[in-house]
Amino acid sequence: xxxFPMVSQSPPVSGGPLSTPSSGSALSAPLxxxxxxxxxxxxxxxxxxxxxxxxxxxHAAADGDAAGPPGSEGHAWKVLLYDAGTxxxxxxxxxxxxxxxxxxxxxxxxxxxxxxxxxxxPAVYFVRPEAKVLERIASDCCAAGGRGLYGRCHLNxxxxxxxxxxxxxARRLVRSDALHKIATVHDQYLDYVCPESxxxxxxxxxxxxxxxxxxxxAEGMEAAMEAVAHGLFSVVATLGSVPIVRCPRGGAPxxxxxxxxxxxxxxxxxxxxxxxxxxxxxxxxxL
Numbered sequence: 001x002x003x004f005p006m007v008s009q010s011p012p013v014s015g016g017p018l019s020t021p022s023s024g025s026a027l028s029a030p031l032x033x034x035x036x037x038x039x040x041x042x043x044x045x046x047x048x049x050x051x052x053x054x055x056x057x058x059h060a061a062a063d064g065d066a067a068g069p070p071g072s073e074g075h076a077w078k079v080l081l082y083d084a085g086t087x088x089x090x091x092x093x094x095x096x097x098x099x100x101x102x103x104x105x106x107x108x109x110x111x112x113x114x115x116x117x118x119x120x121x122p123a124v125y126f127v128r129p130e131a132k133v134l135e136r137i138a139s140d141c142c143a144a145g146g147r148g149l150y151g152r153c154h155l156n157x158x159x160x161x162x163x164x165x166x167x168x169x170a171r172r173l174v175r176s177d178a179l180h181k182i183a184t185v186h187d188q189y190l191d192y193v194c195p196e197s198x199x200x201x202x203x204x205x206x207x208x209x210x211x212x213x214x215x216x217x218a219e220g221m222e223a224a225m226e227a228v229a230h231g232l233f234s235v236v237a238t239l240g241s242v243p244i245v246r247c248p249r250g251g252a253p254x255x256x257x258x259x260x261x262x263x264x265x266x267x268x269x270x271x272x273x274x275x276x277x278x279x280x281x282x283x284x285x286x287l
Contacts, residue, residue: 046190046194051098053186082108085130092193119144119147125137127158137169161187190234222255225255
């Protein structure tokens with residue numbers, strides 16, 4: 001069992017039935033039922049999701065936009081912690097002015113060694129679910145003689161936090177008597193950069209070299225394909241629709257296609273959307 005007071009490991013959408021992917025070159029997961037009106041662009045949906053993440057007091061507006069001055073209800077003052085993987089996501093979606101308008105007093109790299117104690121201010125972490133990051137968060141919660149660097153901590157992972165990693169992290173906090181510092185834990189599924197309304201990048205450096213190097217190993221290729229699939233699934237989760245996945249037979253494209261189709265099949269709630277998701281139940285798209 002999870003030790004956290006609130007854990008969400010589903011993408012921020014709700015959904016409908018899913019068909020089994022075909023065995024041929026086209027992997028399809030069609031959406032059944034009536035189609036809702038077209039949703040906003042991907043960049044705007046990602047922006048709304050990040051703003052909802054920043055509204056830690058439970059008074060989020062339907063579209064995630066500001067409803068009052070910083071420090072007011074829905075815009076409590078807070079510290080925002082990011083890492084090298086999530087900084088590009090934040091930079092492409094929000095400006096420093098946007099952060100200030102939503103109560104962010106400080107925005108800092110979670111791996112920085114020069115962060116000071118701000119014990120009365122809650123912290124919002126937007127980070128990758130990596131072992132070194134989890135260890136740093138645990139250290140933050142146990143710092144300053146058990147008081148912690150910040151107030152209550154709201155953890156938001158850009159991709160799925162695995163169960164084994166989550167339970168190991170929870171055990172670490174229990175041993176340190178710091179579990180009470182964790183307020184919420186969410187998987188946000190926002191692992192992509194969106195510079196324009198309908199343009200996104202998975203922001204994976206040296207990917208061409210990784211896929212085409214003669215020195216590439218099977219383990220390295222598998223890890224690279226898994227990262228691509230997780231990034232594409234983040235796009236699907238943000239849009240809130242079941243995609244039609246098509247790929248050529250054999251090789252890396254089929255590997256990625258099958259991984260994405262599997263992830264979609266594991267989340268049959270995709271497709272209905274709603275006010276909380278911001279997805280609006282968009283009709284099927286193509287990958």
